Amino acid sequence: MTTVTETLSPADEAGQEIFDRLIAEDSRIEPTDWMPAAYRRTLTRQISQHAHSEIIGMQPEANWITRAPSLKRKAILIAKVQDEAGHGLYLYSAAETLRTGRDKLVEQLLDGSAKYSSIFNYPARTWADIGAIGWLVDGAAIANQVPLCRASYAPYGRAMVRVCKEESFHQRQGWEILFELANGTPAQKQMAQEAINRFYGPALQMFGPPDDDSPNSQQSMAWKIKRFSNDELRQRFVDMIVPQAEALGLHFEDPDLKWNEERGHYDFGELDWTEFKSVVRGEGPCNTQRMQRRRQAFDDGAWVREAAAAYAEKYHSADSQLIA
Numbered sequence: 001m002t003t004v005t006e007t008l009s010p011a012d013e014a015g016q017e018i019f020d021r022l023i024a025e026d027s028r029i030e031p032t033d034w035m036p037a038a039y040r041r042t043l044t045r046q047i048s049q050h051a052h053s054e055i056i057g058m059q060p061e062a063n064w065i066t067r068a069p070s071l072k073r074k075a076i077l078i079a080k081v082q083d084e085a086g087h088g089l090y091l092y093s094a095a096e097t098l099r100t101g102r103d104k105l106v107e108q109l110l111d112g113s114a115k116y117s118s119i120f121n122y123p124a125r126t127w128a129d130i131g132a133i134g135w136l137v138d139g140a141a142i143a144n145q146v147p148l149c150r151a152s153y154a155p156y157g158r159a160m161v162r163v164c165k166e167e168s169f170h171q172r173q174g175w176e177i178l179f180e181l182a183n184g185t186p187a188q189k190q191m192a193q194e195a196i197n198r199f200y201g202p203a204l205q206m207f208g209p210p211d212d213d214s215p216n217s218q219q220s221m222a223w224k225i226k227r228f229s230n231d232e233l234r235q236r237f238v239d240m241i242v243p244q245a246e247a248l249g250l251h252f253e254d255p256d257l258k259w260n261e262e263r264g265h266y267d268f269g270e271l272d273w274t275e276f277k278s279v280v281r282g283e284g285p286c287n288t289q290r291m292q293r294r295r296q297a298f299d300d301g302a303w304v305r306e307a308a309a310a311y312a313e314k315y316h317s318a319d320s321q322l323i324a
Contacts, residue, residue, distance in 0.1 A: 023224055028154035031097040039223055042216065043153050044098045045114075046225065048105045051091035052116035055109075056290050058084045060124040061133065069127060076173055077130070083166045090163060094155040110295055118276060119202045121284030128181055128188075128195035134174015136196065136203040136241065142167045143237040144207055147227035156225075175244070182248045193250050200252050204268075205276045207234040213273075238266050 008016055015034025022029060029035055062081050068074040092102050108114035119137055124130055145164050151157040181192035208214055208230040220226040228236075238257075245251055256269035278284065 023152055023222075026224065027152075028157065029152050030154050038219075040098050042220060042223070043156065043225065044095055044100050046220070047091055047095040047098070047156055048100070048108070049115050049117075051088045051095060051105070052109045052114055053120060054084050054088035054091060056116045056294060057120045059290055059293055060120065060122075060286075061130060064124060064127065064130050067127070068130075073177075080134075080170050080173060083170065087163050087166070090159040094153075094159045097155045106298070110291075110298060112282070112291070115280060117206060118279040118284065119199075119206050121279050121286045121290060122198070122202055123286055125198070126191055126195060128178065128191040129198065131174045131177030131181065131192065132195040132199040134170050134172075135178055135244075136174070136199045137206070138167050138170040138174060139241060140203045140206045140237055142171060143240065144233055147233075148225075150224075150227060152224040175248075178248055178250070182250055189249070192248070196245070196250055197253050200254070201271055201275075204234055204237065204271055205273075207231075207237070209273060209276070235265055238268050242266050 012034070016036065019029065019033070019035055019039075022033070029039075058081050061077060061084075065074055065077050065081065068077050092105060095105055096102055105114070109116070119140075124133060142164060145160055145167065148160045149157050149164060151160065178192045178196070181188040183189075208217070211217060211229045211231045214230050217226065217229055221229065242252070242257065254269045256267055258267055259265075260267045279287065282288075
């Protein structure tokens, strides 16, 4: 099962045998179980990057809370941004079960050694972009994350069950925004169309690079962390959103997008992978801004962390004295 070569002690060989059996049986790996070091590293990287994406992803939407067009929209958007913070919490907690502390994970985000989803380095220029983010970006997240509910690492899978339930609300919120705009004035419909034009390509890139250019995908699938390849998930998503766009009365400006009767799927054009790699490297339109704001928020919140630590130390000492 495992393709990564490791030198194992006799005890580790026994652990590897049990691990391989659990994976083959499609069972779950718990934090107390033996696992290969490479499996632990892969999960720590994937889960922490997922957590970072949730936290950074709050920024473009939080920026629109005060500008949402009604009190109802403000309340819904506040709830959504709070959900994203909660998702980050679930995922950081899951990553910590792999023996890397949250302080270290956050440090890796702030110093730039850890990545987050490239989609969050694009600006939300209009209110319609908030709809496009909800429908396309959260829709892509659902398509990617529902299979993760069956991830072989149990804490990750359990966290994803709740995350996916909340993401379905987020996608519905985005759909509703676009539906109202698409059925409003011609200017509003044009605004909705321009928003999905902006987010169509980056949303499809959320599934990662093509399978031929994704060296970690096969191993993650062998370990049953992932259940489908990047390209399989991308195709599923395209097949889902094209009829939805038609229901909105909108379209995707992809000249190669058409139904392929023989394949039973939609064909679609090649994505701009040069741009994708540029954004991942930190050269996207909002990379610098996103990280500046995250670092500023971290610095501004130092007193909260210090107060919480002092409170915990005080009451831990009091509890220890009672026990003594």
